[in-house]
Amino acid sequence: MTATVTRGGPAAVGTRGFLRASTTPGKVRLIRAGLVLACLAWGALAALTAGQHASAASEAASASEPLSLAAQQMYQSLADADVTASTAYLYGRTPPFAYRQRYQQDIGAATADLKAVTAASGGASPAVAASLSTLSANLPVYAGYVEDGQTYNSLGYPAGGSFLEVASEQMHLTLLPAARRVYAYENEQLAAASARATGLPLAVVTLAAGLALGFFLYRSQRWLSRRTHRTFNVGLLLASVAGLAALIWLAVALAGARSDLLRATAHGSTPAETLAQADIAALQARGDETLNLISRSGDTDFQADFKTAQSQFSTLLSRAGDPGTASQDATAWFAVNERAQKLDRAHDYGAETQLVIGTGSGSAGSLFGRLEADLAAAIHADQAVFADGAAAGSGALTGLEAGVSVLAVLMAAGCAWGLSRRLAEYR
Numbered sequence: 001m002t003a004t005v006t007r008g009g010p011a012a013v014g015t016r017g018f019l020r021a022s023t024t025p026g027k028v029r030l031i032r033a034g035l036v037l038a039c040l041a042w043g044a045l046a047a048l049t050a051g052q053h054a055s056a057a058s059e060a061a062s063a064s065e066p067l068s069l070a071a072q073q074m075y076q077s078l079a080d081a082d083v084t085a086s087t088a089y090l091y092g093r094t095p096p097f098a099y100r101q102r103y104q105q106d107i108g109a110a111t112a113d114l115k116a117v118t119a120a121s122g123g124a125s126p127a128v129a130a131s132l133s134t135l136s137a138n139l140p141v142y143a144g145y146v147e148d149g150q151t152y153n154s155l156g157y158p159a160g161g162s163f164l165e166v167a168s169e170q171m172h173l174t175l176l177p178a179a180r181r182v183y184a185y186e187n188e189q190l191a192a193a194s195a196r197a198t199g200l201p202l203a204v205v206t207l208a209a210g211l212a213l214g215f216f217l218y219r220s221q222r223w224l225s226r227r228t229h230r231t232f233n234v235g236l237l238l239a240s241v242a243g244l245a246a247l248i249w250l251a252v253a254l255a256g257a258r259s260d261l262l263r264a265t266a267h268g269s270t271p272a273e274t275l276a277q278a279d280i281a282a283l284q285a286r287g288d289e290t291l292n293l294i295s296r297s298g299d300t301d302f303q304a305d306f307k308t309a310q311s312q313f314s315t316l317l318s319r320a321g322d323p324g325t326a327s328q329d330a331t332a333w334f335a336v337n338e339r340a341q342k343l344d345r346a347h348d349y350g351a352e353t354q355l356v357i358g359t360g361s362g363s364a365g366s367l368f369g370r371l372e373a374d375l376a377a378a379i380h381a382d383q384a385v386f387a388d389g390a391a392a393g394s395g396a397l398t399g400l401e402a403g404v405s406v407l408a409v410l411m412a413a414g415c416a417w418g419l420s421r422r423l424a425e426y427r
Helices: 010-019 024-089 097-119 126-154 159-198 201-228 234-295 301-320 326-345 349-357 364-396 400-424
Strands: none
Touching: 024 097, 024 126, 024 159, 024 201, 024 234, 024 364, 024 400, 097 126, 126 159, 159 234, 201 234, 201 400, 234 301, 234 326, 234 349, 234 364, 234 400, 301 326, 326 349, 326 364, 349 364
């Protein structure tokens, strides 16, 4: 008679039963593995979400906005330099030193801003890189024309006006379009960074996944309580508390940062950009006003350009909201320009010149100066709003990435510990 040999004994059978998924210990092992993996996966997703939002918020506050501001200031400095040089010419052979000083400050500021934007434009598009090269190459050319015009003007030669007209043509046809492209690009970068910092899709997915994980934890504890007749599992309870803390922190931080950044954009960078464009339109109009006096050719193009810039200015100012007395000063300036055009048509150039560049309270020069001061103050105030909001939004996300990572690890550790203790009771 042949004896049947059974491999393994009662211990081996018990081990297989312990590992089998259909048994309670086997199910506990599966739940433990699932919870640990789910906690770590959600922690990675939450850290990714926090990191992306924090990086975008920091970029908007510390990189994109300063570069957008530098590009904006470069454009304004170039436009103001052209207006200042043209106005100075109208004073004759010895223009006021203040105009000469302001022109030099504008050129110096534009050069400094150009260097700053160029240094940070490593990843810029070829078109923007070409615009920066155009500015670098042609800004000295423009300055040379102005210097020649000022020299001839100081000697009493009429060629000074021709040089200034060529310089202004260089500014309006070459420099300002290139500066506008750079300015538009930097604004797009700022808008893109703000959009990434306030975007909802990834944040919503992360929060929804956190809620799903919380439900998984709750159902696991309910099942374990029914099977083991234990009311609480300390490890799973600690994991639940850590998960709830991570979820609340993530939701509050993302919501707070989004609110701050949206406020910074809506009440800061957006109106500041609109006002900057309005200021540029005003500078273009002022340039046309002075160039009309310099040319004295009877050409109506300058006045037509003035009307176009005036319309653009009014539209932009209305869109941004009237900052203080800007609308009143602009209306008064436009009315003075109408009077100047009547004098121009009557060939009364002396009275027209005095009305355009005079220092009296009712002159075009004084009213334009007041308008510039109004716009500068409003732009500065809006930029301060953006800086405060962007800093608050970036600060709300400080430590979030590391915090949710640590809490996710604690969740995984709590699940592993709590369920391992239950498994030990079956051995």
